Amino acid sequence: MYTFSLPPCIKGYDTFAAFAATEQLEKNDLIITNEFIFDPFVKPCNVPCKALFQERYGAGEPNDQMIDAIRADIPADTKRIIAIGGGTVIDIAKVLTFTGDWTTEEIFMGRVIPQKARRLTVIPTTCGTGSEVTNVTICELKNLSTKKGLALDTMYADEAVLIPEMVRTLPYRFFATSSIDALIHAVESYLSPKAIAHSEAFSEKAIEKIIAGYRYIARNGGESWKDKAEDFLTASNFAGIAFGYAGCAAVHALSYPLGGKYHIPHGEANQLMFAEVMRAYRVKHPAGKLTQLETLFGRELGVKPEEALDRLYELMDTILPRKPLREYGMTPEEFPQFADSVIEGQQRLLRNNYTVLTREDMIAIYNACC
Numbered sequence: 082m083y084t085f086s087l088p089p090c091i092k093g094y095d096t097f098a099a100f101a102a103t104e105q106l107e108k109n110d111l112i113i114t115n116e117f118i119f120d121p122f123v124k125p126c127n128v129p130c131k132a133l134f135q136e137r138y139g140a141g142e143p144n145d146q147m148i149d150a151i152r153a154d155i156p157a158d159t160k161r162i163i164a165i166g167g168g169t170v171i172d173i174a175k176v177l178t179f180t181g182d183w184t185t186e187e188i189f190m191g192r193v194i195p196q197k198a199r200r201l202t203v204i205p206t207t208c209g210t211g212s213e214v215t216n217v218t219i220c221e222l223k224n225l226s227t228k229k230g231l232a233l234d235t236m237y238a239d240e241a242v243l244i245p246e247m248v249r250t251l252p253y254r255f256f257a258t259s260s261i262d263a264l265i266h267a268v269e270s271y272l273s274p275k276a277i278a279h280s281e282a283f284s285e286k287a288i289e290k291i292i293a294g295y296r297y298i299a300r301n302g303g304e305s306w307k308d309k310a311e312d313f314l315t316a317s318n319f320a321g322i323a324f325g326y327a328g329c330a331a332v333h334a335l336s337y338p339l340g341g342k343y344h345i346p347h348g349e350a351n352q353l354m355f356a357e358v359m360r361a362y363r364v365k366h367p368a369g370k371l372t373q374l375e376t377l378f379g380r381e382l383g384v385k386p387e388e389a390l391d392r393l394y395e396l397m398d399t400i401l402p403r404k405p406l407r408e409y410g411m412t413p414e415e416f417p418q419f420a421d422s423v424i425e426g427q428q429r430l431l432r433n434n435y436t437v438l439t440r441e442d443m444i445a446i447y448n449a450c451c
């Protein structure tokens with residue numbers, strides 16, 4: 082038995098101006114974005130609504146204090162939030178659709194079940210998270226020094242609007258980290274025991290588009306990614322649909338202490354874990370869905386299936402070179418504690434593993450990345 086639904090309505094526009102001219106933006110809508118996105122795209126459209134700029138509330142990816150501070154500044158009559166940004170802005174906006182008496186930490190720790198009181202329109206400006214179509218939001222909890230994901234159906238956006246021109250202003254580094262995140266969403270959801278034919282189709286299409294784009298960049302140089310911006314945006318949306326159904330797994334779970342404690346950007350932290358998690362899967366469960374994945378990557382990369390994953394890691398390294406964990410300041414003494422925090426806090430993800438990874442496996446994976 083399965084139910085595959087896609088709650089947000091997905092729309093596409095060539096430009097933000099076309100979106101603003103067609104959709105009714107109202108006085109009691111609130112735009113949450115960054116000033117450097119607002120100025121070139123939104124300001125010229127003279128929209129009637131107010132805007133808040135996320136970067137004025139703190140740097141980096143979302144944390145509970147940042148969300149609580151933005152919340153205090155939201156006009157009381159706000160009926161709809163329009164989030165225009167990367168996963169950071171989108172995930173913050175999801176929490177801010179709730180009204181009532183709560184702190185962000187209470188929501189993430191499950192002590193309060195909040196009620197949605199505002200509509201949410203999302204325009205992604207990175208090509209990674211797929212957050213515009215998932216019911217997931219991810220936040221660092223300052224008191225716990227880790228990131229935690231929360232999945233609530235009330236956090237689905239009402240509309241996801243894909244506008245390729247919004248992505249083209251991304252600096253290369255964030256194109257790289259976000260597109261790697263999308264590729265890993267597609268792989269983890271493909272291998273998830275919850276995958277069904279529908280989610281697999283979205284995973285496969287996302288993989289095809291991202292690998293084709295990466296091969297194009299390998300031939301034409303880093304900035305050429307902009308020629309493929311629309312494909313990367315579509316691929317990240319497809320990967321979001323796939324993992325929104327089938328879930329992410331150990332790569333994401335093991336990366337959370339890296340993001341929470343060392344503030345490594347989400348996609349980069351995932352890439353650091355990716356190859357070693359896949360190697361552990363291969364050792365523990367070589368036959369099965371993994372062989373289908375190797376065939377898929379072999380086809381897209383033009384190599385034999387048994388070489389495909391190693392060639393994939395090389396290609397990903399040309400997009401964003403990996404560094405060992407020790408270069409970020411991590412030491413092997415921390416890894417048992419990382420593994421414990423993953424086992425304690427990330428069961429939502431570990432349930433979707435291709436195969437079980439023990440505490441010892443996790444510590445070995447961190448050591449192999451160090």
Ligand SMILES: NC(=O)c1ccc[n+]([C@@H]2O[C@H](COP(=O)([O-])OP(=O)(O)OC[C@H]3O[C@@H](n4cnc5c(N)ncnc54)[C@H](O)[C@@H]3O)[C@@H](O)[C@H]2O)c1
Binds near residue numbers: 141143169172255259
């Ligand atoms: N909710 C989900 O389903 C989900 C899934 C994966 C990741 N995430 C979360 O999303 C966050 C990461 O999101 P991200 O990878 O999109 O990065 P991000 O939102 O943190 O953005 C990265 C950087 O790029 C800048 N930026 C964004 N769009 C830009 C543009 N068009 N032009 C110029 N600069 C731009 C941002 O200001 C930021 O400095 C993490 O917190 C991660 O945990 C959420």
Ligand SMILES: [Fe+2]
Binds near residue numbers: 210262263266333
């Ligand atoms: Fe992710």
